[in-house]
Amino acid sequence: MSSSGLIWIYRNYLNCSGCRRCEIVCSLSHEGKIWPEASRIRIFMLIPGIEIPHLCAQCHDYPCVSACPVEALSISKETGAVLVDKEKCTACGRCIEACPGNIPFIHPSDNYAVICDLCGGDPECVKACKEGGWNALQLVKRESDYNFKLYAKTPDRITKELAARIYGEEIAEAI
């Protein structure tokens, strides 16, 4: 697979204001409704003041795709995003287990796994974040690199690490 044209959403947790406009535009674009729990990007606030944007990191080895027993997941040649075939997906949850950050989740009303599709190359969340001047999410060119997988972490783990830095260990351990 050529790396030219592939994109990635860079995330800077410290810049996130927790405004969740990313969730609003994502769910409007994918669901036609304002629907925070169906948004492909979800802001976790496990500790107040520590907001974590949580979305697919497009690991170089795509463990979710290989874990799918029904071949419902594929990789977009254009963007590098994981695409979910809603018809094939049985919501078995194997992709969630396979993801090092447990990032996919089952759609709140339908029976399929929800994974960021990078909006076909022009992600709405990034535009909203940029418009707000936060730049917690930035669109970058994707290079073939193991580093992207490091961002596939659970919100609990990222929260702990960030909270330890901002608030200290004691509060970080309380989640």
Added chain:
Amino acid sequence: MPKGYAGKILEIDLSSENIKEIKIDKDILRQYIGGRGLATKILWDRLGNRWEEIDPLGPENLLLMLTGPLTGFVPGGRICISGKSPQSNGIVGSTVGGEFPIDLKCAGYDGIIFTGTAEKPTYLFIKDSDVELKDASHVWGKGAKETLLTLVREARRELENRYRGRGIWREPSALYIGPAGENLCRTAAVVSKWVHAAGYGGYGAVMGSKNLKAVLVKGTGPLPEVHDMEETLKFINEIVEINLGKDMFRRWGTGSAGYTVGAELSSEPVMNWQEEWHNEESFGVDKFELFWIKRFWGDFGCPITCLKLSVINSGPFKGAITDNPDYENQAYLGTNLGVFNADANIYLTALADELGFCGIQVGNVLAFTAELYQRGILTKEDLGFELKWGDAKAFATLLRMIARREGIGDILAEGTYRAALKISEMKGVDVTKYAITVKGVAVGAHGIRSGKDYPHYASYPCSVQGGDHTSVAYVPIDHGNSELRAILYDSGVVCWFNFFDVKAQEALWNLLNAVTGWEITPEEWFSTISRRILNIQRTVLLLGGPDLKWNPKIHDDIPPRWYEPLTRGPYAGKIVEKAKIQESIKEYYKAIGWDENGIPLSEELKRLGLEDVDKKLEQIRQSTK
């Protein structure tokens, strides 16, 4: 059912643990919208008959948590907390930010009505239509940080166990009280996200009286359908765009005002309002920025993020976490206590958050107490320690005593005005003149003496929410700062800070109709809808009871302190004349349709279809004659 609403309200009787869903008639929604308006209607219908007898801290009072049709659509989530207020004995619509109202609407509910009193400490957990009362004994007595982290951790575990294989659960949103609410301090708030408070009204104490520690909610559905999605998004984007353009408000929030409201406007409380001018650069926004460069912090959809995350990592106030603080907390837990340094102010604000206080209400009590100490009316023997202006540690000690009702804290927990009555009796000297309150509610940190700030002469005396600086009376009654607009924001339920700009105010009417499908014009709002809500609020405020009642001839007035001239700054010597205040009040009475005694006119109430309210007012009309 009109659009924009989830369509159901949860009614929880804490005494019997009975949980049911109720629906509100569509005509009632059209007339009272939601939030503050709908709360007023519900309270009037259920308690109006015996209003004077209802103890705000007794089992008969209701605790309401209501969203409105615009909640979730207008940027920044807000919910309105209400009930019979233990501060004013009337109805206060008290709003608080956070994702709670979004989760609640996504769970399928426009609001929650609590009745009765739980037998033991309890919290409510809502996951869509699964609604459960749970034991809160293990967090009773705990402060904000531990309460929220513990309950959220437990709720997430439970969700993960209940729905295995569906992925990681986000935290449910929560409203809760701290020790202040548990111990029925009338200055207690209903709190969210550690730092946001529904402060005015004292509903933390109502929640405490019901043994209700917290409400957690996770809603997994979408926001309700709207009448016209395309138009809705157009007007949301208009509001967002206007507010994204406010560079310095976005950067500073209200946190630059701790310096400028004093230095520029001479309307900031200093040492229990003995002054309203200061020029302390040590209290400048640049000093606060040193602490809040950690993060900007907004609620759902907010383009402004007026709040920031302030954290102190070293020094004597290490460990303090709060937001900004915003201007009101800078003033009430800063300048009004003679505290002019940012870190001490952050520390006191964080402590008030942790204990579950409203910073304005409890800050007002602290300063009142310090002035009595200054004047030798309260002594070291009364307090147990010295209480000097600027001594943040001493004020912190007093805050903790109030939250636990220890020593003098037991009296001060009653709020400034009630404490003033008790101390006057105790000491045999009138100290009510040092109480900077209107109708039992501490006034917001915007004075009127310099004439440079937004509140005017009649603003506080005629407000149906007493000293609430977010709901002030104004002539003309459709003015940008008018209480009738505050009723729109609090009933919407939306964040006022989106609407400083006239263009945004215009977009709001369009958005209201795009969401609901109604055709409400500003004319209808100002002549009818808002006036119904206002007049019911005015009526119950006049009915009052059981402990205090307000007589408009006496209590429609500014705090006595404000008749004293300022002695420092560019407005030193300026005097507010009683005759001018009276004149403004009469002008407002006339503009709003109240008689010369401040009582809503019979024909006005009949025009609004409020015959029952009119009938109830007859007894007050007789008594004021």
